[in-house]
Amino acid sequence: MAGVTELIHKYLRHDKKFPHVWCPGCGIGIMLGALIRAIDQCGFAKDEIVLVAGIGCTGRLPVYVDFNTLHTTHGRALTFATGVKLANPKLKVIVVMGDGDAVAIGGNHFIHAARRNIDLTAIILNNSVYGMTGGQFSPTTPYGMRTTTTMFSNVEQAFKISELAVTAGAVFVARGSVYHAKMLDGLLEKAFMKNGFSVVEVVSHCHTQYGRLNRMGTAVEMMQWQKEHAITVEKAAGMADEELADKFKIGVLIDRELPVFQDEYDKVKARAKGISIP
Amino acid sequence: MADLRRKKEPPKIDIYKAWCKGCGICASFCPTGALARDEAGYPYVKEPEKCISCGWCEIRCPDFAITVKHKGDDEKARGIREEAIQ
Numbered sequence: 612m613a614g615v616t617e618l619i620h621k622y623l624r625h626d627k628k629f630p631h632v633w634c635p636g637c638g639i640g641i642m643l644g645a646l647i648r649a650i651d652q653c654g655f656a657k658d659e660i661v662l663v664a665g666i667g668c669t670g671r672l673p674v675y676v677d678f679n680t681l682h683t684t685h686g687r688a689l690t691f692a693t694g695v696k697l698a699n700p701k702l703k704v705i706v707v708m709g710d711g712d713a714v715a716i717g718g719n720h721f722i723h724a725a726r727r728n729i730d731l732t733a734i735i736l737n738n739s740v741y742g743m744t745g746g747q748f749s750p751t752t753p754y755g756m757r758t759t760t761t762m763f764s765n766v767e768q769a770f771k772i773s774e775l776a777v778t779a780g781a782v783f784v785a786r787g788s789v790y791h792a793k794m795l796d797g798l799l800e801k802a803f804m805k806n807g808f809s810v811v812e813v814v815s816h817c818h819t820q821y822g823r824l825n826r827m828g829t830a831v832e833m834m835q836w837q838k839e840h841a842i843t844v845e846k847a848a849g850m851a852d853e854e855l856a857d858k859f860k861i862g863v864l865i866d867r868e869l870p871v872f873q874d875e876y877d878k879v880k881a882r883a884k885g886i887s888i889p
Numbered sequence: 890m891a892d893l894r895r896k897k898e899p900p901k902i903d904i905y906k907a908w909c910k911g912c913g914i915c916a917s918f919c920p921t922g923a924l925a926r927d928e929a930g931y932p933y934v935k936e937p938e939k940c941i942s943c944g945w946c947e948i949r950c951p952d953f954a955i956t957v958k959h960k961g962d963d964e965k966a967r968g969i970r971e972e973a974i975q
Contacts (some may be wrong), residue, residue, distance in 0.1 A: 615947040616956045623953070630952050631909055636912030641952025792948045831917040
């Protein structure tokens with residue numbers, strides 16, 4: 612098991628300012644570690660990878676890693692990634708977004724990228740709040756929780772990102788948590804190897820904004836909460852809905868085959884040129 | 890009668906203080922209690938012989954500031970593993 616940190620250091624840009632900007636105990640750091648380990652395990656070269664991110668705490672992630680990186684406008688990470696993938700299909704494009712980036716401002720891009728089934732991997736870090744801008748409520752803030760803009764509790768229901776992705780047509784959808792970091796490695800690996808739009812939702816914590824207002828404690832206590840409330844898909848299959856009310860499922864939610872945009876587009880090009888396809 | 894069992898050499902735990910922010914994740918989730926936190930909240934190796942080198946502190950450290958090395962994981966072993974990856 613040893614050598615994990617050394618492996619991660621191989622992929623970091625040491626000329627950037629370290630330690631990184633995230634709060635002490637932030638899940639983004641743990642997710643970054645899992646991302647690097649999964650890329651290393653898949654055997655991709657550094658130049659093959661394009662890491663695209665939007666705005667927010669997760670938007671800071673590509674700065675620290677030695678891949679081709681793209682830091683884009685808020686919510687538009689998937690659109691930039693679509694352009695990169697279509698211009699050079701040989702590249703492995705990975706999009707890292709926060710919950711606000713993916714399902715609030717970029718919500719439409721997200722569902723349409725899933726529907727189009729373009730070969731991208733979207734990693735969505737769900738910390739239930741807009742952390743960087745001051746702790747405003749996001750579409751994934753659970754009902755009844757306090758944030759800086761819902762001081763008297765949130766009256767809206769939260770989006771379930773993974774279920775949304777399944778419905779929108781993603782071919783691979785998985786959910787993990789930063790507490791289960793080793794499992795996250797495996798989920799990310801599977802997502803990278805999948806041809807088509809793959810989504811990995813990472814349940815994380817924002818103890819600075821969300822945890823403080825809801826008296827959920829430190830990063831350690833919030834990770835303990837993840838441990839207690841996570842339940843594997845296999846285990847959840849035999850349980851009643853009432854038992855699952857305050858739990859979230861982790862594991863592979865769907866793994867299916869659908870026509871991939873890039874392949875279909877190549878066929879269209881061939882048809883237009885009058886070449887018959889076998 | 891003397892104890893003939895050879896005592897295992899404990900793994901070497903390095904904490905890179907310059908990068909550590911003292912979140913306490915490594916010490917709190919250490920399964921054997923080899924790590925502990927000081928008054929300021931920063932981790933230190935309290936009982937090195939308890940470490941089973943499971944590596945969870947390395948995996949969960951958000952700041953990549955802790956390394957665990959055991960005896961078998963020397964330069965040679967790493968070289969072999971890197972070759973296998975390539």
